[in-house]
Amino acid sequence: MYTTDQFEGMLAGTIIIKGQGNDPINTYFARPEGPGPFPAVVLIHHLPGWDELYREFTRRFAHHGYLAISPDLYCREAKGTPEDVAAAVRAEGGVSDEQVMGDVQSAAEYVLSLPSSNGKVAVFGTCSGGRHAFLSGCQLDVFDAIIECWGGNVIMDESQITDKQPVSPNSYTTQLSAPILGIFGDLDQSPTPEQVNQHEQELKDAGKNYEFHRYPEAGHGFFYYDRPIYHQSSAVDGWGKIFDFLGRTLS
Amino acid sequence: MICERTKVDGSGKGQKGWFPLTMANVSYDHPFNAPWEYGVNIDFVNENLGVGARLAVELSPQSAKALADTILEALERGEKDPQIKVSIL
Numbered sequence: 001m002y003t004t005d006q007f008e009g010m011l012a013g014t015i016i017i018k019g020q021g022n023d024p025i026n027t028y029f030a031r032p033e034g035p036g037p038f039p040a041v042v043l044i045h046h047l048p049g050w051d052e053l054y055r056e057f058t059r060r061f062a063h064h065g066y067l068a069i070s071p072d073l074y075c076r077e078a079k080g081t082p083e084d085v086a087a088a089v090r091a092e093g094g095v096s097d098e099q100v101m102g103d104v105q106s107a108a109e110y111v112l113s114l115p116s117s118n119g120k121v122a123v124f125g126t127c128s129g130g131r132h133a134f135l136s137g138c139q140l141d142v143f144d145a146i147i148e149c150w151g152g153n154v155i156m157d158e159s160q161i162t163d164k165q166p167v168s169p170n171s172y173t174t175q176l177s178a179p180i181l182g183i184f185g186d187l188d189q190s191p192t193p194e195q196v197n198q199h200e201q202e203l204k205d206a207g208k209n210y211e212f213h214r215y216p217e218a219g220h221g222f223f224y225y226d227r228p229i230y231h232q233s234s235a236v237d238g239w240g241k242i243f244d245f246l247g248r249t250l251s
Numbered sequence: 252m253i254c255e256r257t258k259v260d261g262s263g264k265g266q267k268g269w270f271p272l273t274m275a276n277v278s279y280d281h282p283f284n285a286p287w288e289y290g291v292n293i294d295f296v297n298e299n300l301g302v303g304a305r306l307a308v309e310l311s312p313q314s315a316k317a318l319a320d321t322i323l324e325a326l327e328r329g330e331k332d333p334q335i336k337v338s339i340l
Contacts, residue, residue, distance in 0.1 A: 047252075048283055080302040083283050087294050088302040091276040094252055127281070153252075189288055220281070220288050228286040 002063075009033030010062050012055075017110050019071060020102025027071040027107060028055050030062035036116030039250035040067035042107045042143075044100070044125035044132045046221075049074055049086030053224060061124070064243055066250075067111045071103045096164040100132050101139050108142045120144045120250040124242070127152055127221060131169055137180060138172035145249035146180040147242055150220055152190035154199055173202045179209040181245040183238045185218030185231070213241050254278040263295045263306040270304050273297045282309035291315035 002008075012030035019025035028050070032038060041061045045054040050072040061068035073095055078085045089095060108121050122145035125133035130151030137146035153160060156168035180203065184196045191199070196214065203210040215222065215234035222231040223238060254276060261272045276294040283292075291314075295306040310318065329335050 047281060078302040083307075084302040084305055086283075087276070087292075087305060087307065088296075088298075090252065090254055090278055090280065090292075091256060091274075091294065091296070093254060229288065 008063070010059065012059055012062065017071065017106055019075075019106045020099045023076055025071045025075045025103055025106070026050075027069060027110075028058050029067075029069045030059045031067045031116065032062055032065055034116075036067075037118035038065060038067045038116050039118050039246065040069065040108070040111040040121040041246070042104055042111070042121060042123045042136075043068060043070035044104060044123065044129035044136070045070060045073060046125070046127035046129045047086060047090065047094070049082035049089070051082035051086075053226065057124075060239075064246075066246070067114065067117060069107045069111050071107045073100055073103055093162055093164055094128070097132070097135060097166070101136060104132065104136050105140050105142060108140070112142070118250070122147060122246055122250055124149070126150060126223065130154075134176075134180070135169045135172065137178050138169065138175040141177055143178045145246060146176070146178050147183070147245065148180060149183045149223065149238070150185060150188055150191060151182075152220075154191060155195045170199060170202055173208070174206045176203070176206070176208050179245075179249055180211075181241065182210065182212040183241065184212065184214050185220060185222050185234065186214055186216045187219035190220060211245070213238065252278070252280060254280070259295065261295075263297075265304060265306055270297055270300060272306075273299065279312075283307070285309035285311070287311060 015027050015029050016024045017027045043058055054070050058068045058070045074085050074089045078088050112121055123133045123136045123143050124147040126149040130148040131154050133146055134148045134151050134154050137143055154169045186193050200212050218231040218234040219229050221229050223235045224230055256276050259272050259275045262269050263272045272295045274296050278292045282290040291310045291312055293308040297304040
């Protein structure tokens with residue numbers, strides 16, 4: 001809880017880490033001033049790219065006391081405005097799950113290697129990043145907490161399978177290795193409420209530690225204040241759920 | 252992610268003026284700017300000139316269908332017009 005008598009500071013800027021295949025990856029890193037120890041959060045950006053919103057999200061986590069790191073998952077494909085880069089990536093069918101997992105693993109290992117780390121790290125993502133956050137929790141054995149916000153295509157049918165996304169993430173549910181927080185809007189078309197129900201049932205059947213929160217008046221991307229889909233009361237409550245969850249899982 | 256692509260010949264006017272077009276990428280996905288959750292997004296691009304060589308249009312599905320019909324109607328009229336010869340470079 002922030003109080004006005006605190007003297008706080010933050011360092012934020014671009015660094016380069018070695019991602020999948022030792023490729024250099026531009027990465028936004030925000031961290032509180034001070035020796036720590038701090039828990040960490042890896043942010044997986046959404047399909048619109050490594051944009052201003054994700055920089056703000058990254059700083060928000062740092063403001064709340066986390067080492068926050070957000071790699072540019074489209075870094076290899078192109079450099080340009082976030083929208084132009086994202087459009088080019090979209091035209092190519094996105095980036096591969098394998099490549100994303102490698103970059104996310106590298107980001108997590110980077111923050112855990114810092115002297116200011118408390119040894120705990122979560123992963124956060126929205127939209128396609130929410131899907132990747134869930135996949136990270138299943139495929140990477142590095143995370144202590146998973147935050148999936150309206151992960152689209154966590155449940156994929158055969159027609160959606162591609163070389164880059166070769167497996168529906170929900171088929172890995174039994175491999176999930178950390179507690180998961182799910183944030184969803186009931187008016188969302190991807191994932192639909194029915195898909196969220198299936199996702200939750202599969203977590204329950206697998207005996208996983210999960211908590212799902214559904215917002216009846218929210219649609220897709222309801223945290224995005226620069227979009228008409230922003231839903232204020234749901235977003236405020238959702239962020240509260242996130243920081244409560246992190247406080248319990250990363251301390 | 253739904254994205255269809257087709258080669259195109261033509262010109263587009265972007266932020267830096269006219270440039271030759273090589274591809275049209277048509278996706279049915281979240282738009283960057285238009286207010287709906289899903290729409291038809293058309294990017295006219297020239298990949299040889301970098302990702303910034305892009306003309307972006309985001310349409311509602313209804314608008315996209317109307318546009319497609321209108322293009323076909325204009326083409327049909329043009330192809331029937333005896334005064335218009337098809338230009339092939």
